[in-house]
Amino acid sequence: MLDDFMWRAALAGLGVGLAAAPLGCFVVWRRMAYFGDATAHAAILGVALALLWNISIFAGVMGVALLMALCVSTLSGKGYAMDTLLGVMAHSALAIGLVAVSFVSGVRIDLHAYLFGDILAVGKTDLIVIWSGAFLVISLMLWRWQALLTTTLNEELAYASHIDPRREQLVLTLALAIVVAVALKVVGALLIAALLIIPAATARPFSRTPEQMALIAAFIAMVATTGGLRAAYLFDTPTGPTIVSLAAVFFVISTLASQGFQRLARQR
Protein backbone atom coordinates (compact mmCIF):
# COMPACT_ATOMS: atom_id res chain seq x y z
CA MET A 1 0.00 0.00 0.00
CA LEU A 2 2.82 2.41 0.91
CA ASP A 3 4.35 1.78 -2.48
CA ASP A 4 1.50 3.69 -4.08
CA PHE A 5 2.22 7.43 -4.12
CA MET A 6 -1.50 8.27 -3.75
CA TRP A 7 -1.72 6.29 -0.52
CA ARG A 8 1.40 7.94 0.83
CA ALA A 9 -0.01 11.34 -0.08
CA ALA A 10 -3.33 10.56 1.60
CA LEU A 11 -1.63 9.38 4.79
CA ALA A 12 0.56 12.49 4.82
CA GLY A 13 -2.51 14.69 4.44
CA LEU A 14 -4.34 12.89 7.26
CA GLY A 15 -1.37 13.27 9.62
CA VAL A 16 -0.92 16.96 8.92
CA GLY A 17 -4.66 17.66 9.20
CA LEU A 18 -4.87 15.81 12.49
CA ALA A 19 -2.03 17.84 14.03
CA ALA A 20 -2.78 21.22 12.47
CA ALA A 21 -6.48 21.47 13.33
CA PRO A 22 -6.39 21.40 17.17
CA LEU A 23 -3.40 23.75 17.16
CA GLY A 24 -5.29 25.91 14.68
CA CYS A 25 -8.08 26.26 17.26
CA PHE A 26 -5.62 27.94 19.63
CA VAL A 27 -4.34 30.13 16.80
CA VAL A 28 -7.95 31.29 16.27
CA TRP A 29 -8.88 31.63 19.96
CA ARG A 30 -5.73 33.56 20.81
CA ARG A 31 -5.84 35.68 17.66
CA MET A 32 -2.46 34.45 16.48
CA ALA A 33 -3.25 34.22 12.76
CA TYR A 34 -0.37 36.48 11.74
CA PHE A 35 1.85 34.62 14.18
CA GLY A 36 1.15 31.45 12.21
CA ASP A 37 1.86 33.25 8.95
CA ALA A 38 5.20 34.64 10.14
CA THR A 39 6.31 31.23 11.40
CA ALA A 40 5.23 29.44 8.24
CA HIS A 41 6.87 31.96 5.92
CA ALA A 42 10.13 31.59 7.82
CA ALA A 43 10.15 27.99 6.60
CA ILE A 44 11.58 29.08 3.23
CA LEU A 45 14.59 30.55 4.99
CA GLY A 46 14.90 27.21 6.79
CA VAL A 47 14.95 25.41 3.44
CA ALA A 48 17.74 27.70 2.18
CA LEU A 49 19.85 27.19 5.30
CA ALA A 50 19.31 23.42 5.21
CA LEU A 51 20.53 23.27 1.61
CA LEU A 52 23.45 25.55 2.39
CA TRP A 53 24.63 23.53 5.37
CA ASN A 54 23.62 20.24 3.86
CA ILE A 55 21.37 19.21 6.75
CA SER A 56 17.88 17.72 6.54
CA ILE A 57 15.23 20.11 5.25
CA PHE A 58 12.96 19.10 8.11
CA ALA A 59 15.57 20.07 10.72
CA GLY A 60 16.38 23.36 8.99
CA VAL A 61 12.72 24.37 8.69
CA MET A 62 11.94 23.27 12.24
CA GLY A 63 14.89 25.27 13.62
CA VAL A 64 14.15 28.49 11.76
CA ALA A 65 10.40 28.23 12.44
CA LEU A 66 11.11 27.75 16.13
CA LEU A 67 13.47 30.74 16.21
CA MET A 68 10.91 32.88 14.39
CA ALA A 69 8.08 31.78 16.69
CA LEU A 70 10.17 32.42 19.82
CA CYS A 71 11.19 35.81 18.48
CA VAL A 72 7.59 36.80 17.76
CA SER A 73 6.24 35.55 21.08
CA THR A 74 9.01 37.34 23.03
CA LEU A 75 8.35 40.60 21.21
CA SER A 76 4.61 40.26 21.80
CA GLY A 77 5.29 40.31 25.54
CA LYS A 78 7.15 43.61 25.25
CA GLY A 79 4.12 45.54 24.11
CA TYR A 80 5.23 46.48 20.59
CA ALA A 81 2.57 47.27 18.01
CA MET A 82 2.03 43.61 17.21
CA ASP A 83 -0.12 43.90 14.14
CA THR A 84 2.45 45.93 12.19
CA LEU A 85 5.41 44.04 13.57
CA LEU A 86 3.97 40.65 12.65
CA GLY A 87 3.11 41.92 9.19
CA VAL A 88 6.70 43.08 8.74
CA MET A 89 8.15 39.81 10.02
CA ALA A 90 5.80 37.52 8.10
CA HIS A 91 6.63 39.06 4.76
CA SER A 92 10.30 39.80 5.35
CA ALA A 93 10.83 36.19 6.43
CA LEU A 94 9.41 35.06 3.11
CA ALA A 95 11.37 37.60 1.05
CA ILE A 96 14.67 36.95 2.82
CA GLY A 97 14.10 33.21 2.50
CA LEU A 98 13.54 33.53 -1.26
CA VAL A 99 16.67 35.65 -1.62
CA ALA A 100 18.66 33.14 0.44
CA VAL A 101 17.45 30.23 -1.70
CA SER A 102 18.75 32.01 -4.83
CA PHE A 103 22.22 32.07 -3.25
CA VAL A 104 22.31 28.33 -2.90
CA SER A 105 24.23 27.41 -6.01
CA GLY A 106 24.81 24.02 -7.50
CA VAL A 107 21.52 22.59 -6.31
CA ARG A 108 18.59 22.75 -8.59
CA ILE A 109 15.68 23.17 -6.24
CA ASP A 110 12.02 23.24 -7.02
CA LEU A 111 11.01 26.41 -5.21
CA HIS A 112 7.44 25.86 -6.28
CA ALA A 113 7.31 22.68 -4.18
CA TYR A 114 8.29 24.55 -1.02
CA LEU A 115 5.89 27.42 -1.62
CA PHE A 116 2.84 25.36 -2.52
CA GLY A 117 3.68 21.86 -1.30
CA ASP A 118 4.43 18.68 -3.14
CA ILE A 119 2.30 16.08 -1.45
CA LEU A 120 2.52 13.61 -4.34
CA ALA A 121 6.28 13.38 -3.80
CA VAL A 122 5.96 12.26 -0.17
CA GLY A 123 8.26 9.31 0.43
CA LYS A 124 8.29 6.68 3.16
CA THR A 125 10.79 8.65 5.24
CA ASP A 126 8.63 11.78 4.88
CA LEU A 127 5.66 9.78 6.13
CA ILE A 128 7.56 8.69 9.22
CA VAL A 129 8.63 12.29 9.88
CA ILE A 130 5.10 13.64 9.34
CA TRP A 131 3.42 11.09 11.60
CA SER A 132 6.09 11.41 14.30
CA GLY A 133 5.59 15.19 14.22
CA ALA A 134 1.82 14.81 14.35
CA PHE A 135 2.09 12.39 17.25
CA LEU A 136 4.40 14.79 19.12
CA VAL A 137 2.10 17.78 18.57
CA ILE A 138 -1.00 15.87 19.67
CA SER A 139 0.79 14.49 22.74
CA LEU A 140 1.93 18.00 23.70
CA MET A 141 -1.59 19.37 23.33
CA LEU A 142 -3.21 16.52 25.28
CA TRP A 143 -0.63 16.82 28.04
CA ARG A 144 -1.13 20.58 28.48
CA TRP A 145 -4.78 20.73 27.37
CA GLN A 146 -6.44 21.99 30.58
CA ALA A 147 -3.61 24.45 31.27
CA LEU A 148 -3.64 25.73 27.68
CA LEU A 149 -7.39 26.35 27.83
CA THR A 150 -7.11 28.15 31.17
CA THR A 151 -4.29 30.37 29.89
CA THR A 152 -6.25 31.15 26.73
CA LEU A 153 -9.26 32.20 28.81
CA ASN A 154 -7.42 34.57 31.12
CA GLU A 155 -3.81 34.83 32.20
CA GLU A 156 -4.61 35.93 35.75
CA LEU A 157 -6.88 32.93 36.25
CA ALA A 158 -3.96 30.79 35.12
CA TYR A 159 -1.52 32.43 37.52
CA ALA A 160 -3.95 32.02 40.42
CA SER A 161 -4.06 28.27 39.63
CA HIS A 162 -0.25 28.04 39.55
CA ILE A 163 -0.10 27.81 35.77
CA ASP A 164 2.60 29.92 34.13
CA PRO A 165 1.11 31.41 30.92
CA ARG A 166 4.60 31.95 29.46
CA ARG A 167 5.27 28.24 29.69
CA GLU A 168 2.00 27.42 27.94
CA GLN A 169 2.79 29.97 25.24
CA LEU A 170 6.09 28.16 24.75
CA VAL A 171 4.24 24.84 24.32
CA LEU A 172 2.11 26.39 21.57
CA THR A 173 5.18 27.96 19.98
CA LEU A 174 6.96 24.61 19.87
CA ALA A 175 3.87 22.85 18.51
CA LEU A 176 3.54 25.51 15.81
CA ALA A 177 7.15 25.05 14.68
CA ILE A 178 6.63 21.27 14.42
CA VAL A 179 3.41 21.69 12.43
CA VAL A 180 5.12 24.12 10.04
CA ALA A 181 7.96 21.68 9.50
CA VAL A 182 5.68 18.70 8.77
CA ALA A 183 3.11 20.64 6.74
CA LEU A 184 5.67 22.24 4.39
CA LYS A 185 5.72 19.17 2.15
CA VAL A 186 1.92 18.92 2.08
CA VAL A 187 0.58 22.43 1.47
CA GLY A 188 3.73 24.57 1.24
CA ALA A 189 4.89 27.60 3.20
CA LEU A 190 2.32 30.00 1.77
CA LEU A 191 -0.70 27.91 2.72
CA ILE A 192 0.22 26.37 6.09
CA ALA A 193 -1.55 29.12 8.01
CA ALA A 194 -4.68 28.42 5.98
CA LEU A 195 -4.62 24.79 7.08
CA LEU A 196 -4.40 25.96 10.69
CA ILE A 197 -7.15 28.56 10.61
CA ILE A 198 -9.78 27.48 8.09
CA PRO A 199 -10.76 24.11 9.66
CA ALA A 200 -10.99 25.72 13.12
CA ALA A 201 -13.11 28.60 11.81
CA THR A 202 -15.33 26.11 9.95
CA ALA A 203 -15.87 24.08 13.13
CA ARG A 204 -16.78 27.06 15.35
CA PRO A 205 -20.54 27.36 14.58
CA PHE A 206 -21.11 23.71 15.41
CA SER A 207 -19.18 23.60 18.68
CA ARG A 208 -20.26 24.29 22.23
CA THR A 209 -17.00 23.29 23.90
CA PRO A 210 -13.32 23.59 22.99
CA GLU A 211 -13.04 19.81 22.66
CA GLN A 212 -15.90 19.64 20.16
CA MET A 213 -14.29 22.40 18.13
CA ALA A 214 -10.89 20.69 18.08
CA LEU A 215 -12.41 17.34 17.04
CA ILE A 216 -14.68 18.79 14.35
CA ALA A 217 -11.75 20.89 13.04
CA ALA A 218 -9.53 17.80 12.86
CA PHE A 219 -12.26 15.95 10.98
CA ILE A 220 -12.75 18.83 8.53
CA ALA A 221 -9.00 19.14 7.97
CA MET A 222 -8.68 15.42 7.24
CA VAL A 223 -11.62 15.49 4.81
CA ALA A 224 -10.13 18.57 3.14
CA THR A 225 -6.66 17.06 2.70
CA THR A 226 -7.84 13.70 1.37
CA GLY A 227 -10.71 15.22 -0.62
CA GLY A 228 -8.42 17.92 -2.03
CA LEU A 229 -5.95 15.26 -3.03
CA ARG A 230 -8.65 13.36 -4.90
CA ALA A 231 -9.98 16.52 -6.57
CA ALA A 232 -6.47 17.58 -7.63
CA TYR A 233 -6.02 14.15 -9.23
CA LEU A 234 -9.37 14.32 -11.03
CA PHE A 235 -9.05 17.91 -12.31
CA ASP A 236 -5.27 17.93 -12.66
CA THR A 237 -4.84 20.97 -10.40
CA PRO A 238 -2.00 21.80 -7.95
CA THR A 239 -2.61 19.72 -4.83
CA GLY A 240 -1.79 22.13 -1.96
CA PRO A 241 -3.98 24.96 -3.27
CA THR A 242 -6.77 22.47 -4.07
CA ILE A 243 -6.75 21.22 -0.46
CA VAL A 244 -7.00 24.77 0.88
CA SER A 245 -9.70 25.67 -1.67
CA LEU A 246 -11.79 22.71 -0.55
CA ALA A 247 -11.36 23.77 3.09
CA ALA A 248 -12.49 27.26 2.08
CA VAL A 249 -15.61 25.78 0.43
CA PHE A 250 -16.38 23.95 3.70
CA PHE A 251 -15.96 27.24 5.56
CA VAL A 252 -18.43 29.04 3.32
CA ILE A 253 -20.98 26.21 3.64
CA SER A 254 -20.54 26.14 7.42
CA THR A 255 -21.00 29.90 7.73
CA LEU A 256 -24.07 29.98 5.49
CA ALA A 257 -25.60 26.95 7.21
CA SER A 258 -25.14 28.35 10.70
CA GLN A 259 -26.67 31.66 9.67
CA GLY A 260 -29.55 29.80 8.10
CA PHE A 261 -30.11 27.83 11.31
CA GLN A 262 -30.06 31.03 13.33
CA ARG A 263 -32.65 32.63 11.08
CA LEU A 264 -34.87 29.55 11.33
CA ALA A 265 -34.50 29.55 15.10
CA ARG A 266 -35.51 33.21 15.25
CA GLN A 267 -38.60 32.64 13.12
CA ARG A 268 -39.92 29.96 15.44
Add this chain to the structure above:
Amino acid sequence: MFSRLSATDPALLATKQLTVRFGQQPVLDNINLALRPGRIVTLIGPNGSGKSTLVKTLIGAIKPSAGRIIRSPDLSVGYVPQRLHIDPTFPMTVRRFINLPKRHASHEIGEALEQAGAEHLLNAAMNHLSGGQLQRVLLARALLSRPTLLLLDEATQGLDHRGVAEFYQRIEQIRQRSQCAVLMVSHDLHVVMRAADHVICLNGHICCEGQPEKVASSPQYHAIFGDQTASTLAFYRHHHAHHDDEALRHAG
Protein backbone atom coordinates in the same frame (compact mmCIF):
# COMPACT_ATOMS: atom_id res chain seq x y z
CA MET B 1 1.80 21.87 65.56
CA PHE B 2 4.28 24.48 64.46
CA SER B 3 3.84 25.78 60.97
CA ARG B 4 6.41 27.89 59.23
CA LEU B 5 4.55 30.94 60.43
CA SER B 6 4.96 32.20 63.97
CA ALA B 7 2.08 31.93 66.41
CA THR B 8 1.68 35.68 66.50
CA ASP B 9 1.13 35.76 62.78
CA PRO B 10 -1.28 33.02 61.70
CA ALA B 11 -1.85 34.73 58.37
CA LEU B 12 -2.66 32.71 55.26
CA LEU B 13 -1.00 35.31 53.12
CA ALA B 14 1.12 38.23 54.23
CA THR B 15 3.30 40.82 52.57
CA LYS B 16 6.36 42.46 54.10
CA GLN B 17 7.51 45.77 52.66
CA LEU B 18 6.17 44.75 49.28
CA THR B 19 7.22 47.13 46.53
CA VAL B 20 6.37 46.98 42.84
CA ARG B 21 7.83 49.22 40.17
CA PHE B 22 7.01 49.31 36.47
CA GLY B 23 10.31 50.49 35.02
CA GLN B 24 11.26 53.44 37.20
CA GLN B 25 7.66 54.15 38.11
CA PRO B 26 6.80 53.00 41.64
CA VAL B 27 3.28 51.55 41.69
CA LEU B 28 3.19 49.96 45.13
CA ASP B 29 5.42 51.12 47.94
CA ASN B 30 6.12 49.32 51.18
CA ILE B 31 2.88 47.37 51.51
CA ASN B 32 2.44 45.34 54.70
CA LEU B 33 -0.74 43.35 55.03
CA ALA B 34 -1.92 40.07 56.51
CA LEU B 35 -4.96 38.03 55.50
CA ARG B 36 -6.28 35.79 58.27
CA PRO B 37 -8.92 33.02 58.24
CA GLY B 38 -12.49 34.18 58.65
CA ARG B 39 -11.75 37.87 58.13
CA ILE B 40 -12.89 40.15 55.34
CA VAL B 41 -10.36 42.75 54.30
CA THR B 42 -11.38 45.38 51.80
CA LEU B 43 -9.03 47.32 49.61
CA ILE B 44 -10.23 50.74 48.49
CA GLY B 45 -8.48 53.49 46.63
CA PRO B 46 -8.86 55.82 43.64
CA ASN B 47 -8.17 54.73 40.06
CA GLY B 48 -4.49 54.08 39.47
CA SER B 49 -3.80 53.60 43.18
CA GLY B 50 -2.38 50.11 42.58
CA LYS B 51 -5.32 47.99 43.80
CA SER B 52 -5.32 45.63 40.83
CA THR B 53 -1.52 45.56 40.77
CA LEU B 54 -1.55 44.43 44.39
CA VAL B 55 -4.04 41.64 43.67
CA LYS B 56 -2.04 40.52 40.63
CA THR B 57 1.13 40.50 42.71
CA LEU B 58 -0.58 38.39 45.37
CA ILE B 59 -1.62 35.74 42.81
CA GLY B 60 1.89 35.69 41.34
CA ALA B 61 1.15 37.37 38.00
CA ILE B 62 3.48 40.29 38.82
CA LYS B 63 6.86 39.86 40.47
CA PRO B 64 7.58 42.15 43.41
CA SER B 65 10.54 44.52 42.90
CA ALA B 66 11.32 44.36 46.60
CA GLY B 67 9.87 42.89 49.77
CA ARG B 68 8.36 39.50 50.42
CA ILE B 69 5.12 37.60 50.06
CA ILE B 70 4.68 34.92 52.73
CA ARG B 71 2.29 32.13 51.88
CA SER B 72 1.05 29.67 54.50
CA PRO B 73 1.14 25.96 53.56
CA ASP B 74 -2.65 26.03 54.03
CA LEU B 75 -3.11 28.69 51.40
CA SER B 76 -5.46 27.89 48.55
CA VAL B 77 -6.54 30.89 46.51
CA GLY B 78 -9.95 31.26 44.89
CA TYR B 79 -9.59 34.17 42.49
CA VAL B 80 -12.44 36.15 40.94
CA PRO B 81 -11.08 38.48 38.25
CA GLN B 82 -12.33 41.96 37.57
CA ARG B 83 -13.73 40.99 34.21
CA LEU B 84 -13.48 38.09 31.84
CA HIS B 85 -13.55 38.62 28.12
CA ILE B 86 -14.00 35.42 26.15
CA ASP B 87 -13.25 35.65 22.46
CA PRO B 88 -16.40 34.89 20.42
CA THR B 89 -14.43 32.23 18.53
CA PHE B 90 -13.84 30.35 21.80
CA PRO B 91 -16.78 28.02 22.54
CA MET B 92 -17.19 27.61 26.28
CA THR B 93 -20.06 26.45 28.44
CA VAL B 94 -20.35 27.15 32.16
CA ARG B 95 -19.89 23.45 32.88
CA ARG B 96 -16.68 23.34 30.87
CA PHE B 97 -15.43 26.62 32.32
CA ILE B 98 -15.71 25.65 35.96
CA ASN B 99 -13.84 22.41 35.23
CA LEU B 100 -10.73 24.46 34.33
CA PRO B 101 -7.98 23.86 35.14
CA LYS B 102 -9.06 20.93 37.36
CA ARG B 103 -12.02 18.68 36.76
CA HIS B 104 -14.46 18.27 39.65
CA ALA B 105 -17.10 15.73 40.64
CA SER B 106 -20.64 16.72 39.70
CA HIS B 107 -21.89 16.90 43.29
CA GLU B 108 -19.10 19.37 44.10
CA ILE B 109 -20.02 21.45 41.08
CA GLY B 110 -23.68 21.46 42.09
CA GLU B 111 -22.76 22.59 45.58
CA ALA B 112 -20.48 25.40 44.40
CA LEU B 113 -23.02 26.67 41.87
CA GLU B 114 -25.70 26.68 44.55
CA GLN B 115 -23.51 28.61 46.99
CA ALA B 116 -22.83 31.16 44.27
CA GLY B 117 -26.49 31.31 43.20
CA ALA B 118 -25.77 30.01 39.69
CA GLU B 119 -27.24 26.49 39.77
CA HIS B 120 -29.51 27.08 36.76
CA LEU B 121 -26.60 28.24 34.58
CA LEU B 122 -24.69 24.95 34.34
CA ASN B 123 -25.38 24.37 30.64
CA ALA B 124 -25.39 27.99 29.48
CA ALA B 125 -22.80 29.33 27.04
CA MET B 126 -20.37 31.72 28.74
CA ASN B 127 -20.85 34.33 26.01
CA HIS B 128 -24.57 34.54 26.70
CA LEU B 129 -24.29 35.37 30.41
CA SER B 130 -25.21 38.77 31.79
CA GLY B 131 -22.70 40.64 33.94
CA GLY B 132 -24.29 39.44 37.18
CA GLN B 133 -24.56 35.84 36.00
CA LEU B 134 -20.92 35.85 34.92
CA GLN B 135 -19.91 37.14 38.35
CA ARG B 136 -21.73 34.27 40.04
CA VAL B 137 -20.19 31.70 37.71
CA LEU B 138 -16.72 33.13 38.41
CA LEU B 139 -17.45 32.91 42.11
CA ALA B 140 -18.61 29.28 41.78
CA ARG B 141 -15.41 28.43 39.93
CA ALA B 142 -13.33 30.07 42.65
CA LEU B 143 -15.21 28.11 45.34
CA LEU B 144 -14.49 24.79 43.64
CA SER B 145 -10.81 25.04 44.51
CA ARG B 146 -11.89 24.91 48.19
CA PRO B 147 -10.20 28.24 48.85
CA THR B 148 -8.82 29.28 52.21
CA LEU B 149 -8.53 32.74 50.69
CA LEU B 150 -11.03 34.35 48.33
CA LEU B 151 -9.58 37.17 46.22
CA LEU B 152 -12.24 39.34 44.62
CA ASP B 153 -11.01 42.05 42.24
CA GLU B 154 -13.82 44.61 41.79
CA ALA B 155 -16.24 41.72 41.66
CA THR B 156 -19.29 43.95 41.84
CA GLN B 157 -18.42 46.14 38.88
CA GLY B 158 -21.43 46.56 36.62
CA LEU B 159 -23.96 45.27 39.16
CA ASP B 160 -26.86 47.43 40.31
CA HIS B 161 -27.29 48.27 44.00
CA ARG B 162 -29.44 45.26 44.66
CA GLY B 163 -26.99 42.99 42.87
CA VAL B 164 -24.13 44.41 44.91
CA ALA B 165 -25.99 43.90 48.18
CA GLU B 166 -26.85 40.31 47.25
CA PHE B 167 -23.28 39.63 46.25
CA TYR B 168 -21.88 40.82 49.57
CA GLN B 169 -24.52 38.83 51.43
CA ARG B 170 -23.38 35.75 49.55
CA ILE B 171 -19.72 36.42 50.42
CA GLU B 172 -20.73 36.80 54.06
CA GLN B 173 -22.48 33.40 53.99
CA ILE B 174 -19.47 31.77 52.36
CA ARG B 175 -17.15 33.30 54.93
CA GLN B 176 -19.28 32.01 57.80
CA ARG B 177 -19.58 28.57 56.27
CA SER B 178 -15.97 27.96 55.26
CA GLN B 179 -14.13 30.36 57.54
CA CYS B 180 -12.04 31.45 54.58
CA ALA B 181 -10.17 34.73 54.46
CA VAL B 182 -11.53 37.27 51.99
CA LEU B 183 -9.77 40.13 50.22
CA MET B 184 -12.07 42.38 48.24
CA VAL B 185 -11.13 45.24 45.99
CA SER B 186 -13.97 47.66 45.75
CA HIS B 187 -15.28 50.96 44.55
CA ASP B 188 -18.59 50.64 46.39
CA LEU B 189 -17.59 52.64 49.40
CA HIS B 190 -21.00 52.59 51.03
CA VAL B 191 -21.22 48.79 50.96
CA VAL B 192 -17.59 48.39 51.95
CA MET B 193 -18.28 50.25 55.13
CA ARG B 194 -20.69 47.57 56.22
CA ALA B 195 -19.18 44.41 54.80
CA ALA B 196 -15.55 44.58 55.93
CA ASP B 197 -13.76 43.72 59.16
CA HIS B 198 -10.77 45.70 58.08
CA VAL B 199 -10.39 48.39 55.43
CA ILE B 200 -7.14 49.26 53.70
CA CYS B 201 -7.06 52.55 51.89
CA LEU B 202 -4.47 52.40 49.14
CA ASN B 203 -2.87 55.14 47.11
CA GLY B 204 0.43 53.71 45.97
CA HIS B 205 1.15 53.13 49.63
CA ILE B 206 -1.22 52.25 52.47
CA CYS B 207 -2.42 55.66 53.56
CA CYS B 208 -4.72 54.46 56.30
CA GLU B 209 -6.26 51.25 57.52
CA GLY B 210 -8.37 49.86 60.31
CA GLN B 211 -11.98 49.21 61.14
CA PRO B 212 -14.40 50.72 58.65
CA GLU B 213 -15.58 53.50 60.98
CA LYS B 214 -12.03 54.43 61.85
CA VAL B 215 -11.01 54.71 58.21
CA ALA B 216 -14.12 56.62 57.26
CA SER B 217 -13.33 59.31 59.80
CA SER B 218 -9.61 59.53 59.10
CA PRO B 219 -8.26 62.69 57.47
CA GLN B 220 -6.12 60.72 54.99
CA TYR B 221 -9.20 58.96 53.70
CA HIS B 222 -11.01 62.26 53.22
CA ALA B 223 -7.98 63.77 51.53
CA ILE B 224 -8.08 61.01 48.91
CA PHE B 225 -11.76 60.57 48.34
CA GLY B 226 -12.67 64.18 48.98
CA ASP B 227 -16.15 65.13 47.87
CA GLN B 228 -16.93 61.58 46.87
CA THR B 229 -16.83 60.66 50.55
CA ALA B 230 -19.41 63.20 51.51
CA SER B 231 -21.85 62.09 48.87
CA THR B 232 -21.16 58.42 49.57
CA LEU B 233 -21.71 58.81 53.24
CA ALA B 234 -24.78 60.88 52.54
CA PHE B 235 -26.02 58.12 50.29
CA TYR B 236 -25.15 55.57 52.94
CA ARG B 237 -27.13 57.41 55.57
CA HIS B 238 -29.96 58.12 53.22
CA HIS B 239 -30.01 54.47 52.22
CA HIS B 240 -30.27 53.46 55.83
CA ALA B 241 -32.84 56.07 56.67
CA HIS B 242 -34.84 54.77 53.74
CA HIS B 243 -34.70 51.26 55.09
CA ASP B 244 -35.72 52.48 58.53
CA ASP B 245 -38.70 54.26 57.01
CA GLU B 246 -39.72 51.12 55.24
CA ALA B 247 -39.32 49.11 58.41
CA LEU B 248 -41.50 51.60 60.25
CA ARG B 249 -44.09 51.57 57.54
CA HIS B 250 -44.21 47.79 57.57
CA ALA B 251 -44.40 47.81 61.34
CA GLY B 252 -47.16 50.37 61.22
